[in-house]
Amino acid sequence: MFGRLPLDEQLDALRSVLTQNEVLTDVLARTATLALPGWYVTAGCLFQTVWNVVTGLDPADGIKDYDVFYFDGGDLSWEAEDAVIRAGREAFAGLPAEVEIRNEARVHLWYERKFGVRCPPHESTEAAIDRFAATTCCLGVRLEPDGRWRVYAPHGLSDVFNLVVRPNPVLAPREVYEAKAARWKGEWPQLTVLPWPGPEPVRAAASPY
Template identity: 80%
Template structure:
């Protein structure tokens, strides 16, 4: 069972699984060419590709879009972020999926209006990934110069391979977690969805933090 392997073997298994998604590989290549500061491909397309591989589905099954996060706090205006978004639309044109590019340095400016809770300014893209509603979502990958993969996985990879959805009650409200989990379970009924905790819990054990493959 992959979720019980040593971390270095899990990392190799992650790269193997993600490499079966040809769209994902193309997004990685094109994102690297944009030279965005502190960028990662992150969110659903990563762990959902693993879920598809583990459950013998097509690697792209159920994946609607791909997210590229970057961090640039030199200019927090919408105009600066929009210029990057417009450039990325040209870079990712022709792909059979939508790719969204967002500056995580600006999230605190709009988060409360959208989700109803305040968000302190992030200090990095990694900090933004840390705040996803489920620990399973806390995963980022990018290409480094030379072609190696940089993986950020603060909660490790065991839950990803074991099809476990675990809440991460650090920012997103309970209803966001439960809505996402319900939507995922409709497409991947094999998932084990854990309940939102009644009280705050201690921090999880360290996982994979900026490993390369």
């Protein structure tokens, strides 16, 4: 029902839904104290909270971790990022969930080694969010110093509320999208998973032996 609301009402609905996940609101509040440049809480903890509420599950059900992205292009060393990660461990101590902090200015240094495709350097946290494997994942929220919520949703919110998983073939390989979508479908069977664009891959015939 939320997916058919006007955009301003969808934003109000998003905040209403996300605040039902007390772990998420705690992560937002604690991240704000770290004063990270260009930070967002992003990815699964957001859209999966929505899926849980829409399908009648506990808001935090099945959410294994909470992702915090920030952007610091002034120091690309691992040591600088690690110092932020260690500060985060203190800030998030006692939370019943894992919080992963990542400097998106450094992603291009390790992405190809992990995923097998080259990642151009990100220019901002928003640019990093733009390159998630599914457009449904392209969502970020942060608390501004005045307490307002800043929401970044370049593909809108209708798919998130309507339980639609749509591919975003700008960076992540097809197999990453399909593996994630299959895992999500297993946990939220109400999802509609849209296929990767283009022809289906040729699959080798199974051996009878």
